[in-house]
Amino acid sequence: MIFHDEPNAGDPFPHLPDHSSQGRLERVLRAGHFAVTSELAPPDSANPEDVYDRARVFDGYVDGMNATDGSGANCHMSSVGMCALLTRVGYSPVMQISCRDKNRIAIQGDVLGGAAMGVTNMLCLTGDGVQAGDHPEAKPVFDLDCMSLLETVRGMRDKHEFLSGRTITDAPKVFLGAASNPFAPPYDFRPHRMAKKIAAGAQFIQTNYCFDIPRFKEFMARSRDLGLLEKVFVLPGVGPMASARTATWIRNNVPGIHIPDEVINRLAGAKDQKKEGQQICIDLIQELREIEGVSGVHVMAYRQEEAVAEIIDRSGVLDGRVPWYPGRDEELLKERA
């Protein structure tokens, strides 16, 4: 699918009045398409090709890639750095901002820097605690929390002001996202917390891994009762598990991920556990897309990134739509000729 006002690679879209950003992800979502985003694992290297190689595996299947910001409190290439590389060739990254490592001065600087490089989507996160990563001795910053971070970036965009009240001459035009985890207690507070995030400025929500469909449906039903679903695009998180052992390890060691026993049993009972993990992911995507208020999916396929294309393809959620990638339009034109 090519928009009628498709810009040259790396250039912003023309500004539409009801859009906050000039980016592709917001365009796709507001046009009513089922959007697909994926998690881009940052390299432990200073080689730009490592970033491009990792991005390329998603070509033609995703509308946005999350450039993670020290996820799991492990040190990798920075989110800002990855975004600089990705926007250079026209990709639409979602720049993750975590409150763990930077105070409000550094964060606001990064927001301006990111937007200047063409980042149009930003995801505001609290961040995992330092104890979860490879530098447990680091000082946790947490100057802001995800909520005040959202308000801060929204203020920069809409009021053209820093948190201090000082004026910003050219505001960062960004589509603002937040995370939500319906699968962690207290379950009945989770929809209210999403409501707070929306009140603070969130326009799209990506959730943690969703394996527990009944729990997610309950969360969405409560969110609908609170009138949230018209105000926000919800992209539940999914991902293939490589084996029952991996799934069990993740369940026990990664904060905030809930994998029900049925999923682990299904994996354990399969002949080819990796294939079964992908099949479970496809089944989940198909179930999720039927739930009211779901606008897309966010695929987190850590160490199985090359499987994302096939998973999305077989799930059929793109309905033949080909998300943009560098060189896509030239290829489409060639096919048509």
Add this chain to the structure above:
Amino acid sequence: MYSVRLWVVRHAGAFERIYNMFEPVLVKLHPVWNKIGYQRAEKPMSKIEQACKGLLFDCKMCGQCALSSTGMSCSMNCPKNLRNGPCGGVRLNGNCEVYADRRCVWVEGWKGSQKMKNGDRIFAVQKPVDFSQQGSSSWLRVVRQISKNKEQTREKSQ
């Protein structure tokens, strides 16, 4: 103290009532604070506040108390200093992601808020913490603010 803190949150409704009686008394004493000078009252007052709230809530003296909006569970005890609700890392048993053997401050706070008359304050988005207020008396700040507002409305009505 951890066990006292948990006990207080279980009785959040009672502590809300106590504070609601206590605050007007402090406000009534505004002329006294004014006479002493808020600046001079600051040191002894913050000491008293720290002693009381330290015992009851494990207060960290952030200087901008939000207990009425957090179900009487001090959110500065959250290792991520979250002021707006629990993070996604809460364990299935309701314990903290960082301190596996401790209850999540916000899981308790959410329960506490349901016992309070104005518990729905937990739904309001809290401003970022002003770290320049750390160590100062939140009580005096509130009293000063309320008295100032009262004076302003009085001036307007005249």
